[in-house]
Amino acid sequence: MKNVMVLACALLVLPGALSAQDASKESTEAKREDRLKTLEEQVRALAAEVEGLSGELKTARESAANAPGARPKLVLASAPYTRESAAAAATPEPPQGSGTAQTQVFGGATSNAKLLNPDISVIGDFLGTAGNNSIRPVRSLELHESEVGLQAIIDPYARGDFFLSFGEQGVNVEEGYITFTSLPGGFVAKVGKMRAAFGKVNTIHNHALEWTDRPLVTDNLLGGEDGIEDAGLSVTRILPAPKWIFLEATGQAFRGDSSTIFQSVTHKDVSYVGHIRAYKDLSESTNVDIGASYSRGHSAPGTDLITLPSNFHTELYGVDTTFRWKPLRRAIYHSFLARSELVWSQRDQLSPLSLFQTQRAFGFFTSGEYRLTRRWTVGGRFDRTGRAQQANLTDTGFSALLTYWPSEFSQIRGQYRFARYAEGRDANELRFQFVFVLGAHGAHPF
Amino acid sequence: MRHMSNAFRFTAIAASLALLLASLQVPSAQAAGKIQIVTATSDLAALAQEVGGDRVEVESIARGYQDPHFVEAKPSFLLKLRRADLLIVVGLELEIGWLPPLINQSGNPRIQVAGPGYFDASRFAEILEIPRGIVTRAEGDVHPLGNPHYWLDPANSQRIAKGVADRLSEMRPADASYFEQRYQAFTKRLQDEDQKWVAEMKPYAGRKVVTYHRSWPNFAKHFDLDVVGYIEPRPGIPPTPSHTLELIQMMKRENIKIIMVEPYFDLKTPKAIARDTGAQVVVMMPSVGGEKEITDYFKLFDYDIALLKKAFDAAH
Numbered sequence: 001m002k003n004v005m006v007l008a009c010a011l012l013v014l015p016g017a018l019s020a021q022d023a024s025k026e027s028t029e030a031k032r033e034d035r036l037k038t039l040e041e042q043v044r045a046l047a048a049e050v051e052g053l054s055g056e057l058k059t060a061r062e063s064a065a066n067a068p069g070a071r072p073k074l075v076l077a078s079a080p081y082t083r084e085s086a087a088a089a090a091t092p093e094p095p096q097g098s099g100t101a102q103t104q105v106f107g108g109a110t111s112n113a114k115l116l117n118p119d120i121s122v123i124g125d126f127l128g129t130a131g132n133n134s135i136r137p138v139r140s141l142e143l144h145e146s147e148v149g150l151q152a153i154i155d156p157y158a159r160g161d162f163f164l165s166f167g168e169q170g171v172n173v174e175e176g177y178i179t180f181t182s183l184p185g186g187f188v189a190k191v192g193k194m195r196a197a198f199g200k201v202n203t204i205h206n207h208a209l210e211w212t213d214r215p216l217v218t219d220n221l222l223g224g225e226d227g228i229e230d231a232g233l234s235v236t237r238i239l240p241a242p243k244w245i246f247l248e249a250t251g252q253a254f255r256g257d258s259s260t261i262f263q264s265v266t267h268k269d270v271s272y273v274g275h276i277r278a279y280k281d282l283s284e285s286t287n288v289d290i291g292a293s294y295s296r297g298h299s300a301p302g303t304d305l306i307t308l309p310s311n312f313h314t315e316l317y318g319v320d321t322t323f324r325w326k327p328l329r330r331a332i333y334h335s336f337l338a339r340s341e342l343v344w345s346q347r348d349q350l351s352p353l354s355l356f357q358t359q360r361a362f363g364f365f366t367s368g369e370y371r372l373t374r375r376w377t378v379g380g381r382f383d384r385t386g387r388a389q390q391a392n393l394t395d396t397g398f399s400a401l402l403t404y405w406p407s408e409f410s411q412i413r414g415q416y417r418f419a420r421y422a423e424g425r426d427a428n429e430l431r432f433q434f435v436f437v438l439g440a441h442g443a444h445p446f
Numbered sequence: 447m448r449h450m451s452n453a454f455r456f457t458a459i460a461a462s463l464a465l466l467l468a469s470l471q472v473p474s475a476q477a478a479g480k481i482q483i484v485t486a487t488s489d490l491a492a493l494a495q496e497v498g499g500d501r502v503e504v505e506s507i508a509r510g511y512q513d514p515h516f517v518e519a520k521p522s523f524l525l526k527l528r529r530a531d532l533l534i535v536v537g538l539e540l541e542i543g544w545l546p547p548l549i550n551q552s553g554n555p556r557i558q559v560a561g562p563g564y565f566d567a568s569r570f571a572e573i574l575e576i577p578r579g580i581v582t583r584a585e586g587d588v589h590p591l592g593n594p595h596y597w598l599d600p601a602n603s604q605r606i607a608k609g610v611a612d613r614l615s616e617m618r619p620a621d622a623s624y625f626e627q628r629y630q631a632f633t634k635r636l637q638d639e640d641q642k643w644v645a646e647m648k649p650y651a652g653r654k655v656v657t658y659h660r661s662w663p664n665f666a667k668h669f670d671l672d673v674v675g676y677i678e679p680r681p682g683i684p685p686t687p688s689h690t691l692e693l694i695q696m697m698k699r700e701n702i703k704i705i706m707v708e709p710y711f712d713l714k715t716p717k718a719i720a721r722d723t724g725a726q727v728v729v730m731m732p733s734v735g736g737e738k739e740i741t742d743y744f745k746l747f748d749y750d751i752a753l754l755k756k757a758f759d760a761a762h
Contacts, residue, residue, distance in 0.1 A: 182555035238528055246521040279521040328512040329710050374684045407683055445547045446519040
């Protein structure tokens with residue numbers, strides 16, 4: 001009975017509900033139409049507004065263009081020339097923003113205040129060595145050097161360069177100098193600590209060498225890996241010469257403390273370096289570079305510790321030659337470089353019997369490097385040299401090298417190195433090197 | 447005593463040499479007659495010659511067929527730079543690997559950066575592809591200040607020529623009207639030639655091409671070409687097998703039939719891609735002097751456009 005009553009009520013209510021739904025549909029459609037009409041009116045109003053603004057802008061441009069002294073329009077790079085545009089571009093000006101774009105450099109300057117900071121670079125030099133060398137052993141694995149470079153123009157007259165060398169033994173200012181680039185008479189002067197212009201290899205930083213190590217003659221006669229580097233001043237000038245040849249002279253004076261070669265006790269114990277360079281282009285692809293060097297300073301006397309070094313000198317003479325071939329159309333794929341340096345050392349010292357003696361030693365290396373492809377180079381080097389303090393002892397060696405360049409900013413190098421030392425012992429080593437460059441490292445001189 | 451006398455002799459010789467050299471002044475070519483101009487690239491030399499006429503002597507360091515990124519800083523260039531009154535550079539770090547040491551070693555105060563004889567042509571050009579946001583070498587040898595190959599747009603060259611004319615006029619006010627006249631004549635000829643070039647390239651507007659390096663954005667924009675891919679996976683990074691395969695697939699998909707290559711890149715990879723895709727390798731000259739017949743800025747475009755037209759026509 002209860003169910004029958006509910007059903008009857010539902011039947012009574014249903015027609016009313018349906019009619020109410022129809023009425024609501026009609027009202028919704030009417031509302032939609034109203035809304036569309038409103039939107040249509042708004043769009044028309046906005047279009048009229050845009051049209052008005054465009055007209056105002058056009059008028060403003062025309063009046064500006066007609067104003068006296070107004071700048072003519074630029075010819076855009078993408079726009080083809082027309083008579084009108086070319087005439088309008090009678091005095092073209094640089095496009096807005098050219099050369100002044102704010103670029104965010106990863107991990108670097110992001111604000112204008114930092115834009116005057118020096119160029120900063122870090123070069124990692126990781127070395128690994130396998131094999132045997134009982135005379136001059138080296139570590140099996142080492143981050144041999146991390147060179148931090150800071151380079152900038154100081155003012156209109158000079159630039160500054162710092163190269164800090166972080167090794168496993170500590171930190172060393174490898175070079176830090178100011179270069180005066182605007183001197184009269186064509187002189188270029190450097191003041192600070194620097195690698196001496198003795199030969200070619202002495203001026204080259206480790207990461208820029210063609211080998212994982214330095215030649216034996218550098219170790220034996222020029223003070224080891226650091227070579228001749230000292231605090232002092234340097235003057236260079238291009239010399240007058242016939243057109244077909246480039247001549248340059250460099251004179252340097254240093255405090256007189258450099259590795260194991262030179263030692264100063266008094267202010268007078270300065271050392272000198274002189275270098276003459278002759279360069280000639282044999283063709284557009286080949287050239288030859290020849291240099292002669294001389295250096296003189298005070299040396300440690302040897303066994304007699306109470307003897308002043310002022311009376312003991314070391315004189316060094318050097319000849320360096322470099323031959324380069326690099327075809328201009330394929331410069332990044334093929335090249336050849338041959339290099340050789342000869343060094344004569346004349347060192348005053350005390351003999352084991354405390355007698356004054358002069359040791360005269362000679363050494364040289366010769367090397368070659370050929371770029372096979374854009375990424376691969378092969379090379380070799382031959383070394384033979386006496387020792388500065390025992391000229392009768394001669395070390396001989398040779399190396400074979402293979403280098404892979406993933407990009408301009410990294411290199412992987414392998415070197416087989418054989419050495420026969422004067423003690424009669426042989427060294428056979430396999431060395432590998434990873435060099436990687438971070439940041440903006442300035443270009444090296446040729 | 448022997449060592450002492452040697453030391454004195456060396457010092458005396460060095461001092462005498464220094465005094466002798468100090469008395470020798472590098473003669474300014476300005477005083478001698480013609481303004482001596484050295485440019486980083488042959489294109490800038492061509493523009494400077496157009497404006498300077500017979501009042502200047504212009505020499506370029508890089509040759510037209512040489513990759514301007516990898517020029518060797520040979521000492522023989524120092525002989526040119528030490529006498530230069532004006533050094534015109536591309537800028538945007540194109541020459542960063544070789545020009546700064548040359549400037550430093552030149553012993554010429556006039557051409558030092560920001561000196562009266564230092565002229566950065568990029569300041570007068572519309573620069574494309576200026577990186578935004580974070581810039582890292584993961585993107586290759588990217589130029590943070592924008593693409594430096596801007597001289598391949600005639601409009602930029604007109605602006606640079608104007609800048610050079612103004613600078614020459616400042617250096618030698620007596621010849622200002624001569625330089626202005628030369629500039630106007632250059633502009634007029636450029637306008638006429640460009641109308642011809644644009645008309646010649648119009649049938650190929652919108653065509654998609656692949657280039658080896660990002661050397662052609664300004665050229666492509668001016669002549670309405672669409673550069674859609676590069677042989678280098680990243681600027682300065684040699685082609686890799688995986689990138690080459692991707693490029694081949696893309697070229698087939700997009701039906702790209704032109705590969706533009708600069709004269710200093712190896713053709714092995716472009717030719718291999720061309721064999722697979724039926725495309726043509728076009729060795730375009732990006733600079734004046736790239737071929738013997740390209741003796742000025744106008745002939746550069748004549749040469750490249752003739753090559754492109756022939757290649758586009760052959761592709762269809």
